[in-house]
Amino acid sequence: MNDANATRMEAACSLLAESERRYLLYQLAEHRETNLEDVVAQIAAWEYDVRPSHIDKETRQRLYVSLVHNHLPRLEDYGIIEYDLRSGDVVLANGFDDIKPLLEQFKQTEEDPEIRQLPSL
Template sequence: MEAACSLLSKLERRYLLYQLSDGRRANIDDLIDQIAAWELEGDGQGGYDAVDEETRQQVYISLIHNHLPRLADYEIIDYDLRSGDIVLDDGFEDIKPLLEQFRQTEEHPELRKRATL
């Protein structure tokens, strides 16, 4: 449980897993744009329209040097940087219920408000 909470504590990892859980596979380029837009939207800076090359680069670096290897170490995902393909691995099922709780909280502002009180 401690490892699952640690893995899901970072917003970028949760967004990555939300996207993968909807389709079970994705390409890193698509995920970079989606994650950057979510982050900017959450910061009140827009969304897709506000994603610039610098933001994309920052998300890319954090994914390949931190988030993807960490999730792969726990067999949550498997990825190939040459092709850019990222797929869910068997370990995802272990954290899926907790991820869904995070998703519900993040998608519903009234739950987010209660969580901060």
């Protein structure tokens, strides 16, 4: 493996190390696009192992802020997603194909059986 490939692999592993990013990408892999407001409850449900309807407003807000100020910009910087903060629309970008095999491996090791049973990426 050359240095460029090693660096890309390290970056991909670093990006996918955060569960909130993986959970967002699992949702996007299934639907190709989503609205941030719609996906926040599902990500929080997986994060806290509860039903989406049981996520309180404070938890939703915390996750929303974390996504907007940390996770979405990082994923966009690597060309994995594109998002519009005003509309809340998030779509997969061409860079997603580069990390899809690695994300599939992460999915198979998730603790939540619901995540492991999601359709293949």
